[in-house]
Amino acid sequence: MLTKVQTSLARTASTQWDATSYQQFARLRERPVLELLDHVDLQHPQRIYDLGCGTGIATQLLAKRWPMADLTGVDSSAEMLEEATYLPIKALWQKCDVQQWRAHRPADLLFAAAVLHFISDHETLIPQLLSQLNPGGCLAAHMPNWRDALWYELMLETLNTGGPNGRALGTVQLRQFMAERTVLPLKSYYQLLAPLTQELDIWETEHLQVVEGKSPIFDWVKVSALRPVLLALDQAENKHFIENYLRLVHEHYPQEANGQTLFPFKRVFILATV
DSSP: OOOHHHHHHHHHHHHOOOHHHHGGGHHHHHHHHHHHHHHOOOSOOSEEEEETOTTTHHHHHHHHHOTTSEEEEEESOHHHHHHHTTSSSOOEEEEOOTTTOOOSSOEEEEEEESOGGGSSOHHHHHHHHHTTEEEEEEEEEEEEOOTTSHHHHHHHHHHHHOSGGGOOOSOHHHHHHHHOOOSOOHHHHHHHHGGGOSEEEEEEEEEEEEEOSSSHHHHHHTTTTTHHHHHHSOHHHHHHHHHHHHHHHHHHSOOOTTSOEEEEEEEEEEEEEO
16 A cells, blocks of 8 residues: 555656657557557557557557547646647547546446556455456556566665765655555456456566667666656755666676667567456
């Protein structure tokens, strides 16, 4: 259970997004959306919600596949939604936190690409989402599973020792919040969802992403996983954090001879039909 301070950190991080920076790796962020969509077997869903739609990377793919559906993109960030409104698709846009969101009418498809991992207590959240589906409706979700990734461990190490004279950075609550494991083991998702579903498919992938730039891994994670840290630290602490984190990331993720950087990335996929 999160404390009030940790809940405040999560809420702040969920609403303040840099839409332009997020688009930097749009092609790679689109790939797991395509993989997930490829497994959705619905023929003519009438009502679709894209939860955590962001800039609309998944929303436009949903609109292309089911152009006659009533499609709504839901996100907590006004900046992300503003970027999404420029897409040439037929969709409604709703500003709302996924934890607080409720469907006005039952859905045929809830699509959640790279959003549920930002929310704790999946044992409550995911059954609540399933309850908002029509019979035969589907929840399709993918989540980065970064909590045991090297770059994430380096972030925790930097928070714990990256200050002056090896001191910790930020508050105890921030460090506890970042150490939380919100994504469950695959077996736990099966045990949670099997009694609630008619069909259930759960799998995990690891994509050896090839990224380019001077500090591409930092550029990737600063707009997602590191956002709570960068928003919570003051200017001086941010400087210490970034300097020490970049040093560790460059040490553990060196550029290849061709200048590219290898960035292994795990994701969990869930396809649950009620």
